[in-house]
Amino acid sequence: MTDATSTPAATAPADPPTPAVALTGVTVRRHDRDGRELVLLDGVDWRVQPGEHWAVLGPNGAGKSTMLQLAGGVTHPTQGTVDVLGHRIGRVDMRALRERIGHVDAATARGLKRGLDGRGVVLSGAFGSLAPQGRRLGPEHEARADALLALTGAEALAVRRFDDCSQGERQRLLLARALMAGEATPALLLLDEPASGLDLPSRERLVGALVASAHRWPTLPTITVTHHLEEIPPTTTHALLLRGGRVLAQGPAADVLASGPVSACFGLGVTVERSGGRWAARLAGG
Numbered sequence: 001m002t003d004a005t006s007t008p009a010a011t012a013p014a015d016p017p018t019p020a021v022a023l024t025g026v027t028v029r030r031h032d033r034d035g036r037e038l039v040l041l042d043g044v045d046w047r048v049q050p051g052e053h054w055a056v057l058g059p060n061g062a063g064k065s066t067m068l069q070l071a072g073g074v075t076h077p078t079q080g081t082v083d084v085l086g087h088r089i090g091r092v093d094m095r096a097l098r099e100r101i102g103h104v105d106a107a108t109a110r111g112l113k114r115g116l117d118g119r120g121v122v123l124s125g126a127f128g129s130l131a132p133q134g135r136r137l138g139p140e141h142e143a144r145a146d147a148l149l150a151l152t153g154a155e156a157l158a159v160r161r162f163d164d165c166s167q168g169e170r171q172r173l174l175l176a177r178a179l180m181a182g183e184a185t186p187a188l189l190l191l192d193e194p195a196s197g198l199d200l201p202s203r204e205r206l207v208g209a210l211v212a213s214a215h216r217w218p219t220l221p222t223i224t225v226t227h228h229l230e231e232i233p234p235t236t237t238h239a240l241l242l243r244g245g246r247v248l249a250q251g252p253a254a255d256v257l258a259s260g261p262v263s264a265c266f267g268l269g270v271t272v273e274r275s276g277g278r279w280a281a282r283l284a285g286g
Ligand SMILES: Nc1ncnc2c1ncn2[C@@H]1O[C@H](COP(=O)(O)OP(=O)(O)OP(=O)(O)O)[C@@H](O)[C@H]1O
Pocket: 030, 031, 032, 038, 040, 058, 059, 060, 061, 062, 063, 064, 065, 066, 067
């Protein structure tokens, strides 16, 4: 007779992986200057697992950047819980957590120390702070920065002043900077409209850099906020659609990035097509 309890290691189901980001019943409220309450996010439940690449879409003001700020430990929920890399926001040293998260958004670009060259911008991402921290930087950081400049196709920008760079060049440097987070790699990558203001070749170079990053670090979870389906990298596995602070749809990209859900999200009849791994949207019947 076999004793089912004698070999627990062989029979016990594997523990589910710790989500990189877990939002549970999250509501975010703020007050405007007149004291009126605004609901930025309303009852959001969302799990991002290691190795998943999420695209987040929704109309202006839907709450996308607020969701990314929650995931980056930059803001707190009014209600509900947010867990990032296994730590509950509100109970953890946020600075230590942020050192492990690569974050590209407009505020980062605005907050950089003036006069940095491309390599200085990338190095400034090493410790989750905006200024390069000379004392803590070693040759391993320099080597990593050079490898990331190569990965993002930005080698030629290493000695160019960030202020002199074009929008597309800046976005590639900011991506390389975000990839400097963490000991050897970031544990989470957050990109808020990384392709904003880019022309077609620059957009394609950025998408290429995101694909290269996904291949280089297959388990690194990424969340990309975007307005245009054409900007979504083919490595995207999941998508979430937000409207008025509520999740309208979330799940595998192939299901969510489809005509029905996207039309409902934007309140406009659109046809969504996928070809060669990339997505495109146009007005239905157009
Ligand atoms: N601190 C704040 N106080 C009051 N309202 C805020 C605050 N932060 C954001 N909002 C409002 O919350 C809503 C959601 O903002 P959020 O930046 O998350 O939207 P978004 O989906 O990223 O929009 P966009 O596509 O325009 O970037 C907006 O209407 C915005 O004006």
